[in-house]
Amino acid sequence: MAQNIPELYGSLVFNDKVMRSKLPKDMYKALKKTIESGTHLELDVANSVAVAMKEWATENGATHYTHWFQPMTNVTAEKHDSFISPTGDGQVIMDFSGKELVKGEPDASSFPSGGLRATFEARGYTAWDPTSPAFIKDGTLYIPTAFCSYSGEALDKKTPLLRSMQTLDKEATNLLHIIGNKDVKHVNTTVGPEQEYFLVDKELYKQRKDLVFCGRTLIGAPAPKGQEMEDHYFGALKPRVAAYMHDLDVELWKLGIPAKTKHNEVAPAQHELAPVFDTTNVAVDHNQLTMEVMKKVADKHGLVCLLHEKPFEGINGSGKHNNWSMITDAGVNILDPGKTPAENTQFLIFLTAVIKAVDEYADVLRISVASAGNDHRLGANEAPPAVVSVFLGDELTEVLKSIENDEYFAGSRAVQMDIGAKVLPHFVKDNTDRNRTSPFAFTGNKFEFRMLGSEASVANPNIILNTAVAECVHQFAEQLKDVPEDKMEDAIHELIKKTIIDHKRVIFNGNGYTDEWIEEATKRGLFNLKSTPDALPQWIADKNIELFTKYHIFTKEEIESRYEIWLESYSKILNIESNTMVEMVQKDFLPSVFAYIDKVAATAVAKKSVVSDVSTASEGKLIKELSQLADEISTGLETLRADTAKALATEDPLANAKAYQTVVLSDMDELRKSVDAAETLIPDALLPYPTYDKLLFSV
Structure with missing residues (x-):
């Protein structure tokens, strides 16, 4: 690479290096204190930062600024204002004030609010988040912000995320102090979200209404080859894909x-990008930005980046792995077991707090990944099942068993891997395997929440995880706060032991894809919330409202508004899919069927005109088969139209969502069977759209 990567990295970011060089020393210290300790930012500091930001931005070619925020959609929002300020003599100056930095005013009624805002109540506010650095993109200074209504309700994902991080910081720091680690001042959560995606040719994409409107193919027969040869995963990058990945890394x-890791994924045309972890707030912002940049760079390469969880039937869909941990201000990873996890009290108490949190709040963790797209993946032998369980691996499971049974854990010996060929180096075997079927797996020094869909924001899962763990840590602290120092070790042991006994049902190290596990999970009393409409009612369960209101993550009204937004979003997505399918099949596909029937019939007539006794049995058989399928398709279209109209007319949000899930989606699946069967009989030249073989193997 021609570029000097250390110089290139962060060159468009108002980062610590830039702040240190641009700000007066006292202003820099005040801003750093706000970022690191969460103290209030004074207006004089904001004014100083604004001047420095504007100066740096204009030096780097920026002419505008925007408050960049995350409303209750899966995309970000932005309104651009220029730096120019008229001087009264026909001239302008480039100006940017502290007030403009810290506050913006978008129209709050134009974003999903779940009833929190009426259409006529338009005013909303964006507020600068100094913990996430500003950056320049396309000639504009982007300022990460929170978004709230005129009356203060959170209308975004950043606000509750920051609240959850603050809550976990407080509770985890307190528990560490109680158990003897009094040097810790703050605890941050960190996240490294791996991102899966598909790349398809842009010209082919534009010929598929379903991809354009829905992000996934609603019809389409399988290609002759899929992923069964297992030759795409980690395979050599094709030149066009490699060029895209190179430019994506640079941007x-x-x-x-x-951005750290890039490779081919399991399905043809599927790939993955993984970053190094960062603090959760920054990681969430970065993932939103990553998805946007992925699409933009793809367009420059004549490609389209598909982030839908299930763009193609019959092959793997795309997910996002949320690698989550806790780290102190001194840089110590609390979830690092060290070489002797059985003796690492700090690790064990936080490990069991996480296990307890996942068990008690499995329903809201499931909800945090619920969407119409992700419903196609979960439990489909390509992603974890809808049942939330924890994978620990053999060694940690044995450690917890020894504590439960008051037995001594001898520890596991380091095992040297000897592959057999003398020329190959020996290396130490990891003490845990990896379990790709587990929704929530411990992977060395972090938990990997593997249920997330590729298109979703990672904010919701981390809001839930931070808050649930904070509650369990708080309960531990309440039980230990009055224990004398000389009895603390025994008290911690008993607390960990009781927690293991109470919550070991959620620990499962086996194959999550088997029917036997689903049966066993039911016996254990674990949730199996298979679809989004099945899961969402749990969001407003009393225990969950109590959790989020207790820590001021959400108000009761904010909880109820999100319930309504998510239900409406689910129904709207399926309504769009249904309408798109009807249009594609009625206006594009059926005419192709009839055109081919005419062509085959004309061939039969032409044959007979030349040789009167020639056989036309093959043409007749094909015409009969296509005609029968055309009738099935017409009937299926009528059913789908009627059931979609009924679902649309259903006023209750939950009943509405369930009507789409149980009836409309089922109609679409049935209609697809007939369409896909007919597609296999029609020449590509007569089909109105590119087929799977072209979409998946043309890049």
Whole structure:
């Protein structure tokens, strides 16, 4: 690479290096204190930062600024204002004040609010988040912000995320102090979200209404080859894909996003990008930005980046792995077991707090990944099942068993891997395997929440995880706060032991894809919330409302508004899919069927005109088969139209969502069977759209 990567990295970010060089020393210290300790930012500091930001931004070619925020959609929002300020003599100056930095005013009624805002109540506010660095993109200074209504309700994902991080910081720091680690001042959560995606040719994409409107193919027969040869995963990158990945890395590095790993995924045309972990707030912002940049760079390469969880039937869909941990201000990973996990009290108490949190709040963790797209993946032998369980691996499971049974854990010996060929080096075997079927797996020094869909924001899962763990840590602290120092070790042991006994049902190290596990999970009393409409009612369960209101993550009204938004979003997505399918099949596909029937019939007539006794049995058989399928398709269309109209007319949000899930989606699946069967009989030249073989193997 021609570029000097260390110089390139973060070159478009108002980062610590830039702040240190641009700000007066006292202002820099005040801003750093706000970022690191969460103290209030004074207006004089904001004014100083604004001047420095504007100066740096204009030096780097920026003419505008925007408050960049995350409303209750899966995309970000932005309104651009220029730096120009008229001087009264026909001239302008480039100006940017502290007030403009810290506050913006978008129209709050134009974003999903779940009833929190009426249409006529338009005013909303964006507020600068100094903990996430500003950056330059396309000639505009982007300022990460929170978004709230005129009356203060959170209308975004950043606000509750920051609240959850603050809550976990407080509770985890307190528990560490109680158990003897009094040097810790703050605890941060960190996240490294791996991102899966598909790349398809842009010209082919534009010929598929379903991809354009829905992000996934609603019809389409399988290609002759899929992923069964297992030759795409980690395979050599094709030149067009490699060029795309190279440019993507460069653009992400400029924005300070630590893109680390890139490779082919399991399905044809599927790939993955993984970053180095960062603090949760920054990681969430970076992932939103990553998805946007992925699409933009793809367009420059004549490609389209598909982030839908299930773009193609019959092959794997795309997910996002949320690698989550806790780290102290001194840089110590609390979830690092060390070489002797059985003796690491700090690790064990936080490990069991996480296990307890996942068990008690499995329903809301499931909800945090619920969407119409992700419903196609979960439990489909390509992603974890809808049952939330924890994988610990053999060694940690044995450690917890020994504590439960008051037995001594001898520890596991380091095992040297000897592959057999003398020329190959020996190396130490990891003490845990990896379990790709587990929704929530411990992977060395972090938990990997593997249920997330590829298109979703990672904010919701981390809001839930932070808050649930904070509650369990708080309960531990309440039980230990009055224990004398000389009895603390025994008290911690008993607390860990009781927690294991009470919550070991959620620990499962086996194959999550088997029917036997689903049966066993039911016996254990674990939730199996298979679809989004099945899961969402749990969001407003009393225990969950109590959790989020207790820590001021959400108000009761904010909880109820999100319930309504998510239900409406689910129904709207399926309504769009249904309408798109009807249009594609009625206006594009059926005419192709009839055109081919005419062509085959004309061939039969032409044959007979030349040789009167020639056989036309093959043409007749094909015409009969296509005609029968055309009738099935017409009937299926009528059913789908009627059931979609009924679902649309259903006023209750939950009943509405369930009507789409149980009836409309089922109609679409049935209609697809007939369409896909007919597609296999029609020449590509007569089909109105590119087929799977072209979409999946043309890049």
